[in-house]
Amino acid sequence: MKVLVTGGAGYIGSHTCVALLEAGYDVACIDNLDNSSYEAIRRVEELTGKKIPFYEKNILDREALKAVFEAEKPDAVIHFAALKAVGESVAKPLEYYHTNVYGTITLLEVMREEGVKKLVYSSSATVYSSVKEMPVNEESFAYVTTNPYGWTKIMCEQIIRDTAKADPELSAALLRYFNPVGAHPSGRIGEDPAGIPNNLMPYIAQVASGKLQRLSVYGNDYPTRDGTGVRDYIHVCDLADGHVLALGRIAGGKGVYTYNLGSGKGTSVLEMVKAFEEASGRKIPYVIAPRRPGDIAEVFADASLAEKELGFKTKRDVFDMCRDLWNWQSHNPNGYEK
Numbered sequence: 001m002k003v004l005v006t007g008g009a010g011y012i013g014s015h016t017c018v019a020l021l022e023a024g025y026d027v028a029c030i031d032n033l034d035n036s037s038y039e040a041i042r043r044v045e046e047l048t049g050k051k052i053p054f055y056e057k058n059i060l061d062r063e064a065l066k067a068v069f070e071a072e073k074p075d076a077v078i079h080f081a082a083l084k085a086v087g088e089s090v091a092k093p094l095e096y097y098h099t100n101v102y103g104t105i106t107l108l109e110v111m112r113e114e115g116v117k118k119l120v121y122s123s124s125a126t127v128y129s130s131v132k133e134m135p136v137n138e139e140s141f142a143y144v145t146t147n148p149y150g151w152t153k154i155m156c157e158q159i160i161r162d163t164a165k166a167d168p169e170l171s172a173a174l175l176r177y178f179n180p181v182g183a184h185p186s187g188r189i190g191e192d193p194a195g196i197p198n199n200l201m202p203y204i205a206q207v208a209s210g211k212l213q214r215l216s217v218y219g220n221d222y223p224t225r226d227g228t229g230v231r232d233y234i235h236v237c238d239l240a241d242g243h244v245l246a247l248g249r250i251a252g253g254k255g256v257y258t259y260n261l262g263s264g265k266g267t268s269v270l271e272m273v274k275a276f277e278e279a280s281g282r283k284i285p286y287v288i289a290p291r292r293p294g295d296i297a298e299v300f301a302d303a304s305l306a307e308k309e310l311g312f313k314t315k316r317d318v319f320d321m322c323r324d325l326w327n328w329q330s331h332n333p334n335g336y337e338k
């Protein structure tokens with residue numbers, strides 16, 4: 001079975017390519033390398049000993065996308081290719097709606113033309129950002145979010161549901177990721193953010209390596225156990241395994257399945273700092289800073305549906321996430337050096 005991975009050179013995409021190849025799938029990849037590096041694909045090939053046909057193309061380029069489908073004849077698609085920074089989406093809403101929503105529509109149209117009926121979609125826990133009750137389950141979803149990035153995920157989920165309603169042969173899995181962190185244990189692939197990282201763990205890793213001076217902890221007056229924000233961190237390799245399981249689920253099913261992919265546990269910012277210090281042996285200097293606009297106190301998953309229906313259960317804990325992130329960061333201080 002061949003899987004076309006859009007955005008396969010990115011952080012989650014590259015780890016998923018490894019998991020797919022190790023599970024015996026053939027993989028082809030399309031990525032415009034806007035926020036990723038071909039070096040990630042080269043290293044996935046090196047890790048797995050397998051080849052990945054790679055197309056440096058934009059999914060918005062319908063003719064190019066169609067040509068990839070015709071050359072590769074995939075049986076299924078995993079769709080990662082998208083813009084993903086919450087803050088940037090507030091400043092550039094049209095770019096986000098264009099790339100994420102129009103990109104997904106173009107992909108669905110080409111899938112229809114080419115008769116491809118299986119899709120795994122990269123959604124996000126951001127769809128729960130208005131929800132107050134924790135943990136959030138798949139039904140907690142409220143069609144409200146706080147930023148254009150979140151809206152693109154809500155809209156694309158709905159577009160996929162409607163498309164599947166109109167075409168009963170289409171089966172799709174909508175995977176709502178919580179906070180993916182860590183790296184492949186080999187230290188060969190990992191997250192390579194451009195510029196100063198927005199997210200907590202890549203920021204901490206760059207403080208540990210001396211690239212950044214100190215972490216700003218955004219708020220210690222939240223109603224949480226130590227006052228700092230609580231999130232559900234998931235090792236990127238567990239997340240990658242979730243895609244393989246979801247693909248198995250839709251291979252034998254029809255319709256749309258929605259799953260939270262998280263650990264089900266909340267961890268605070270200060271607990272992550274401590275875990276990283278233990279795993280790396282480095283001190284992480286930090287200051288308490290004002291809350292970051294748009295942040296919520298806590299979000300963590302009820303991950304029981306994915307466990308029940310997919311057999312999905314995270315295997316790696318917070319220590320593993322920090323150890324593997326530090327292994328990647330210390331061996332690749334400048335990422336893929338693009």
Ligand code: UFG
Pocket residue numbers: 084085086124125126177178179198199200201203215216217218219228229230231269292295299
């Ligand atoms: N934080 C800091 N300092 C930093 C960066 C983050 O204290 O320099 C804190 C945040 O305030 C928050 C926690 O660390 O409490 C996690 O923040 P991240 O930016 O790492 O992650 P978010 O939970 O804000 O957002 C992430 C993704 C979104 C996705 C969301 C889903 O970036 O794309 O998870 O829950 F939508």
